[in-house]
Amino acid sequence: MSQEILLNDLFQGLSAEEVKRYSRHLSLSEVGSEGQQRLKKSKVLIVGAGGLGCPVGLYLAAAGIGQLGIIDSDVVEISNLQRQIGHSEKNLGLLKTESLAETITSINRLLRVELISDKLQHNNAPQIFQKYDVIVDCSDNFPTRYLVNDAAFFANKPLVSASVYKFQGHLSVFWPKSKGGCYRCLYPVNLPESMAPT
Amino acid sequence: MGLLQSTEVLKLILGIGKDMIGQLLLYDALKLDFKKMNIPKEKTCQLCGVNPRIRAWLDAGKVPVIEKIGFEERKDNKDQVSAHWLSVALRNRRNIMLIDVREPHEWEICRLKGAEHHPVNRIKTDDFTKDLEKIIVFYCHRGVRSERTLKIFQDLGYENCRSLAGGIDAWAEAIEPDMPRY
Ligand SMILES: [Zn+2]
Numbered sequence: 001m002s003q004e005i006l007l008n009d010l011f012q013g014l015s016a017e018e019v020k021r022y023s024r025h026l027s028l029s030e031v032g033s034e035g036q037q038r039l040k041k042s043k044v045l046i047v048g049a050g051g052l053g054c055p056v057g058l059y060l061a062a063a064g065i066g067q068l069g070i071i072d073s074d075v076v077e078i079s080n081l082q083r084q085i086g087h088s089e090k091n092l093g094l095l096k097t098e099s100l101a102e103t104i105t106s107i108n109r110l111l112r113v114e115l116i117s118d119k120l121q122h123n124n125a126p127q128i129f130q131k132y133d134v135i136v137d138c139s140d141n142f143p144t145r146y147l148v149n150d151a152a153f154f155a156n157k158p159l160v161s162a163s164v165y166k167f168q169g170h171l172s173v174f175w176p177k178s179k180g181g182c183y184r185c186l187y188p189v190n191l192p193e194s195m196a197p198t
Numbered sequence: 199m200g201l202l203q204s205t206e207v208l209k210l211i212l213g214i215g216k217d218m219i220g221q222l223l224l225y226d227a228l229k230l231d232f233k234k235m236n237i238p239k240e241k242t243c244q245l246c247g248v249n250p251r252i253r254a255w256l257d258a259g260k261v262p263v264i265e266k267i268g269f270e271e272r273k274d275n276k277d278q279v280s281a282h283w284l285s286v287a288l289r290n291r292r293n294i295m296l297i298d299v300r301e302p303h304e305w306e307i308c309r310l311k312g313a314e315h316h317p318v319n320r321i322k323t324d325d326f327t328k329d330l331e332k333i334i335v336f337y338c339h340r341g342v343r344s345e346r347t348l349k350i351f352q353d354l355g356y357e358n359c360r361s362l363a364g365g366i367d368a369w370a371e372a373i374e375p376d377m378p379r380y
Contacts, residue, residue, distance in 0.1 A: 030214045042211045055200025056207075063208055126255055134207050138200070150258030153245055158210050158219070162203045168380060169199040169225035173206055173218040176239060176246040180220015185240040185247075186301065188319045 013037045018110070022064055036064060045069040045132040047120060047148050049096040052138035052162050054086030054103075061104035061111050068104065069114040069132060072096040120144060125151040137161040149174065149183035159183075199225065222303070224380045233380075235303055242319050277348055278363040281372040284335060288312070295326075295334045299347050300366075304339060308366060308378045318343045323354050337362035337369070339380075 014022070014036060025031040031039075044065050046053050049072035060068060076087045076099050084096075091099035097115040105111055116128060120139075129135060129151045137148045137159060145161070152159040158175040161183065176182045202223070209215045224233040244251045245258075252258055279287075287294055296313040298305060305315050316325075318338070326334060334356065336344035344361040351359050362369065370377040 031212060035212045035214075039208070039211055044207055044211075052200045052203065056204050059201060059204035060207060063204070065207075065211075122255075122258070134210055136203060136207060138203070147258065150245060150252060150255075154255055154258065160203050160206045160210070162199045164199055167227040169202075169227070170380075171199060171202050171206070171218070171223040171225070172221065172237060173210070174237075175219045178219055179239075181237040181239040182243065182246045184245045185243045186222065186237050186303070188240065188243065188301070 014040075018064070021108075021110075025064070039064045040066045042134070043067040043069065043132045044134045044136060045071070045128065046136045046138055047071050047144065048138035048140060049084075049086065049100045050074075050080065050138065050140055051083045051164060053136075054084045054100060056136055056138055057086055057100050057104045058107065061108045064108070065111070067112040067114065069116060069128065070097045070100055071116040071118075071120050071128070072100075073117055073119045120147060122147070126155065129155040129157060132157065135159045145183060153177075153182060224307075226379065233307075233378075235306070237303065240301075277352070277360055278341075278345075279335060279360045280363055281369040284362060284369070285373045287333075293332045295332055297321075297334060297336045297347075298338075298366075299336055299343050300338050304380070307380050308370070310337065310366065310369065313337070318347055321347065323351060323356075326351070326356065328356055329358075332358065334359040335362055336360070338365045340365040340367050 014033060018036070019026065022036050025036050026033055042065050044060055044067070046056055046068060049057065049070050053070070053072065057068060057070065072095070074096050076091050076094050076096055078092060080087055081089065086100040086103045087096065088103070091102065095117050097117045101113045101115055105113060118124060125147060135148065135152045135157050137145060139145055139148060149159065152174065153176060156177050158173060158178070160173050162169065162171045172186070174180070174182045206218055209217065220237050222235050222237050224235070225231070239246055241248050296310055298309055298313040298315045299318040299321060301317050309315070334351070336347045336359065338344040341361060341364050344365060348359055348361040367379060370379050
């Protein structure tokens with residue numbers, strides 16, 4: 001009893017269950033109670049629930065991020081299961097957002113999820129991005145990568161971007177308003193003439 | 199990659215460790231090799247550069263159609279040459295001008311011997327000869343940017359130019375297995 005009161009004092013803002021669940025984090029001086037509460041207050045947006053989005057969702061859910069947004073408009077197919085570890089046979093044919101949400105909330109039911117089962121587009125990106133603290137690009141095509149890059153730039157959110165091609169992987173963090181370049185600095189394209197400033 | 203990505207997310211939120219903002223990590227699973235490099239802000243960047251063309255959300259996210267076309271679908275194109283053709287032609291000292299249209303950080307990783315470096319956004323077409331005796335071969339990482347450059351040159355009347363199908367990556371795979379890939 002007295003021990004429990006002591007714990008509550010030390011870990012204000014975390015429930016007794018959370019103190020137990022995240023005890024390995026809490027014992028790290030770099031995380032601690034303050035860090036864990038910061039994770040709990042954070043909202044992270046995952047663009048794509050495939051080969052990258054699945055492990056990202058699993059790890060972030062387990063670590064205690066407060067809210068995860070997941071964007072994907074595809075359904076689970078059997079050829080996905082070889083690498084997209086957040087989906088399972090019983091969810092074949094289900095939307096990937098729903099399938100991944102089911103898996104990650106079974107790891108951590110304290111997690112809030114927002115599922116966006118539409119394609120990320122011009123008309124929905126700004127509203128979605130401004131609600132989140134960090135954007136994670138797990139998409140698998142160029143147009144989406146440019147869109148995510150631009151939306152993160154205008155919303156001034158850090159973008160953690162990764163891609164895989166055969167046996168090669170790339171990882172970058174873009175936050176050009178803080179320092180360094182953006183995805184377009186790395187992979188410039190000539191924009192169509194119709195976009196020339198008038 | 200997903201694990202590394204999640205770790206960077208947690209570090210950003212917690213504000214701990216060395217951040218990766220403005221850096222690129224390259225991982226080669228077969229060679230178990232990690233490389234890290236800086237991504238400088240490019241003055242010419244159309245989003246975050248000094249004179250951006252994308253100034254408002256309305257312009258954002260746009261990307262030319264050609265970026266969506268992989269070289270596999272364009273294999274039959276007669277303006278494309280294979281890595282094998284190029285290696286034979288170079289060995290036979292055909293009059294070939296090799297132009298690398300990739301960005302500086304890519305040029306640092308690997309390049310073809312004898313190539314000149316002209317990043318795609320800064321290439322000046324007047325610098326090149328229309329001499330029909332000389333074949334200009336453009337290459338990039340996987341063949342998309344060089345294909346685009348080729349089209350621009352062809353439109354300007356350069357008849358004797360080609361693009362390396364599959365880019366330097368195809369070259370590394372077929373001809374020069376020791377070349378660093380990314
Ligand atoms: Zn940029």
